[in-house]
Amino acid sequence: MLLYEFEGKQLFKNCGINVPMSQLLESPKDQVSLVGDVIFKAQVLSGKRADAGGISKENNLFGKTINGEKVEKVLVEELVDIDKEYYLSFSYSTETRGPVMTFGKGGTGVEKGVTKTYQVDILKGFVSPKDFPSELIDVAEKLWQVFTKYDCELAEINPLAIVKRDPSTRSARSGQNYVVALDAKIILDDDSDFRREIKFPQRNLFGRASTESEIEARKIDEGDHRGTAGSVYWDLDGDIAVIAAGGGGSIVNMDALISLGGKPANYTEHSGNPPREKLKRLTKIVLQKPNLKGCWFVGGTANFTDIYETLMGFVEGLREVSPKPNYPIVIRRGGPNDKKAFEELKQIGEKEGFEFHIFGRETPMTSTAKTIVDLAYKEDKKIRG
Amino acid sequence: MAILVTDKTRVLVQGITGKEGSKVALQMRNYGTKVLAGVTPGKGGQEVQGIPVYNSIEEALKNHPTINTSFIAVPNFAAFGAMEEAISNKIPLINVLTEHIPIKDTAKAIALARGNGSQIGSGTRIVGPSSIGIISPGIGKVGSIGGDDPRGVYSKGSVGVISKSGGMASEVSWILTKKGIGQSTVVGIGGDILTGCTFADLLEDFEKDEQTKTVVIFGEIGGTYEEDAAEMIKNKKFTKKVVAFISGLFAESLPAGTKLGHAGAIVYGEKGSYKSKIKSLEAAGVIIAKTPDEIPSLV
Numbered sequence: 095m096l097l098y099e100f101e102g103k104q105l106f107k108n109c110g111i112n113v114p115m116s117q118l119l120e121s122p123k124d125q126v127s128l129v130g131d132v133i134f135k136a137q138v139l140s141g142k143r144a145d146a147g148g149i150s151k152e153n154n155l156f157g158k159t160i161n162g163e164k165v166e167k168v169l170v171e172e173l174v175d176i177d178k179e180y181y182l183s184f185s186y187s188t189e190t191r192g193p194v195m196t197f198g199k200g201g202t203g204v205e206k207g208v209t210k211t212y213q214v215d216i217l218k219g220f221v222s223p224k225d226f227p228s229e230l231i232d233v234a235e236k237l238w239q240v241f242t243k244y245d246c247e248l249a250e251i252n253p254l255a256i257v258k259r260d261p262s263t264r265s266a267r268s269g270q271n272y273v274v275a276l277d278a279k280i281i282l283d284d285d286s287d288f289r290r291e292i293k294f295p296q297r298n299l300f301g302r303a304s305t306e307s308e309i310e311a312r313k314i315d316e317g318d319h320r321g322t323a324g325s326v327y328w329d330l331d332g333d334i335a336v337i338a339a340g341g342g343g344s345i346v347n348m349d350a351l352i353s354l355g356g357k358p359a360n361y362t363e364h365s366g367n368p369p370r371e372k373l374k375r376l377t378k379i380v381l382q383k384p385n386l387k388g389c390w391f392v393g394g395t396a397n398f399t400d401i402y403e404t405l406m407g408f409v410e411g412l413r414e415v416s417p418k419p420n421y422p423i424v425i426r427r428g429g430p431n432d433k434k435a436f437e438e439l440k441q442i443g444e445k446e447g448f449e450f451h452i453f454g455r456e457t458p459m460t461s462t463a464k465t466i467v468d469l470a471y472k473e474d475k476k477i478r479g
Numbered sequence: 480m481a482i483l484v485t486d487k488t489r490v491l492v493q494g495i496t497g498k499e500g501s502k503v504a505l506q507m508r509n510y511g512t513k514v515l516a517g518v519t520p521g522k523g524g525q526e527v528q529g530i531p532v533y534n535s536i537e538e539a540l541k542n543h544p545t546i547n548t549s550f551i552a553v554p555n556f557a558a559f560g561a562m563e564e565a566i567s568n569k570i571p572l573i574n575v576l577t578e579h580i581p582i583k584d585t586a587k588a589i590a591l592a593r594g595n596g597s598q599i600g601s602g603t604r605i606v607g608p609s610s611i612g613i614i615s616p617g618i619g620k621v622g623s624i625g626g627d628d629p630r631g632v633y634s635k636g637s638v639g640v641i642s643k644s645g646g647m648a649s650e651v652s653w654i655l656t657k658k659g660i661g662q663s664t665v666v667g668i669g670g671d672i673l674t675g676c677t678f679a680d681l682l683e684d685f686e687k688d689e690q691t692k693t694v695v696i697f698g699e700i701g702g703t704y705e706e707d708a709a710e711m712i713k714n715k716k717f718t719k720k721v722v723a724f725i726s727g728l729f730a731e732s733l734p735a736g737t738k739l740g741h742a743g744a745i746v747y748g749e750k751g752s753y754k755s756k757i758k759s760l761e762a763a764g765v766i767i768a769k770t771p772d773e774i775p776s777l778v
């Protein structure tokens with residue numbers, strides 16, 4: 095999970111990294127109590143905030159939209175006189191398969207600039223490389239502490255500034271430099287949530303608050319470790335509801351759907367043999383959207399997910415959707431108990447009046463993307479002639 | 480001959496008294512794999528499906544010195560401890576089914592297995608975390624790959640399969656089997672950011688394996704494992720035919736950093752993008768399948 099700047103800076107402070115004097119404004123009515131020159135910084139999750147007008151010396155930025163994200167909190171900071179700027183971060187590298195430190199001169203725009211990456215031995219912890227500036231060793235050690243203590247995927251300071259005034263007392267002493275983190279970008283490892291002392295509220299990278307469906311879907315797996323369903327669920331703008339199986343297969347199928355002009359109403363996946371109750375809840379959430387033109391229940395040939403259980407969960411959810419879905423429902427699945435599931439589905443479809451189109455493992459998985467697109471948009475084509 | 484899982488494979492199950500552990504132990508045995516023992520601390524002396532349970536690996540090894548593979552199915556908070564125990568007991572191969580292991584724990588286990596920072600690592604290989612398992616059709620399997628009955632989907636042959644996705648390992652093998660093309664070994668490396676075995680690591684094994692003539696790679700956006708494999712192929716360290724399928728174009732229409740089904744399938748900027756992977760694989764002479772169903776005609 096990506097943190098807001100003010101949250102990241104709290105973690106920095108906890109580990110002794112200097113940050114400018116600041117105040118968090120949570121409403122346009124909040125008064126600025128900092129004295130002297132200040133800078134207003136919109137608290138948004140998208141990058142390139144400065145280019146999008148999210149940083150200002152005059153205006154408190156409330157009411158603005160930055161890269162599609164409404165500004166709801168503003169961090170006011172004392173303006174500092176910057177002597178030198180650096181980039182410093184710790185992250186995990188798939189090349190070394192362990193942590194790395196990235197360091198470079200410059201501030202914003204550093205992605206294009208020159209940075210150097212150093213391998214860090216996770217068993218020994220951070221040890222300063224020989225060519226690393228001595229005045230930054232202390233802050234690097236503290237950032238390493240943030241990175242490991244809070245189980246981060248990324249802990250980044252950009253820019254990391256050298257200033258002439260003590261950030262807490264504002265006094266300057268000749269010859270004395272201070273190292274201050276002017277920005278904070280932290281990505282927490284979600285898989286470590288269970289052991290992290292500090293909890294942060296859920297957020298959404300789409301630059302909008304989580305939808306009701308997204309919040310509901312995430313609850314399905316809470317406290318129930320039997321398989322997964324709904325932990326990953328995003329509402330999208332389209333009209334074909336998707337219930338996809340498998341972390342990998344679901345993406346293959348989304349690729350296929352989109353390449354044929356299908357517009358998915360959501361993305362979600364279930365895997366690891368979830369019980370039927372989970373599928374029932376997920377189905378109700380996925381299909382409660384208005385104006386759907388079709389539903390695609392799709393997955394590969396499962397290793398151990400019980401297809402009968404998951405499809406019966408789907409049917410149980412389907413029966414509770416109102417109004418009753420009268421759009422085409424294309425099902426493609428394979429795996430344990432698939433034949434038994436298909437036989438029963440066929441009967442249910444005929445008896446209860448659902449437009450099921452059922453495909454087993456003989457039919458290529460991605461070829462059913464065309465089936466759902468053709469069926470769902472059949473009426474549109476007729477109208478266009 | 481196949482890779483990783485051979486007729487010499489002797490398996491220990493860590494977490495054998497748990498639901499997944501006991502289920503998979505039985506599956507492996509039913510497929511002809513020799514499962515010698517299980518470990519669950521505090522439950523030594525019991526039996527699961529007739530398999531003896533010990534309190535520690537040390538104890539299990541004392542009674543079954545031929546154990547050379549450990550299958551780990553413990554909860555995520557206990558996974559590092561389990562991997563550490565297997566590594567310090569010098570088990571040559573460990574397969575980790577557990578999902579949602581903290582990335583720091585995986586990084587520590589990988590470092591321990593490599594042996595940096597201490598003496599205990601002795602070249603233990605970790606396949607996983609979040610791995611569906613390893614199957615050498617007709618010989619045996621480690622992990623939940625193929626479920627109760629792998630026979631319908633997996634068949635013996637000369638195509639090696641490496642997949643980040645467990646479901647796609649199965650789907651790709653089924654597509655091949657349906658066309659009469661068998662597999663030498665199918666490996667699910669898991670979709671986490673950090674994995675114990677990468678495409679490149681396993682290509683090294685497949686290069687040496689006489690049974691394997693062609694390798695199919697199922698990759699997806701995020702990370703650099705596909706690019707690393709391409710580099711290796713380009714440098715002629717792998718000389719057999721490679722067919723690759725890469726998924727994740729859809730994800731690139733979403734905001735950077737959006738979480739999908741696999742932790743590793745996450746893109747920030749150019750790095751790990753669909754384009755970057757296809758470009759480097761094509762430059763290395765790898766054949767790209769546009770849909771999974773094209774794969775049989777390309778191998």
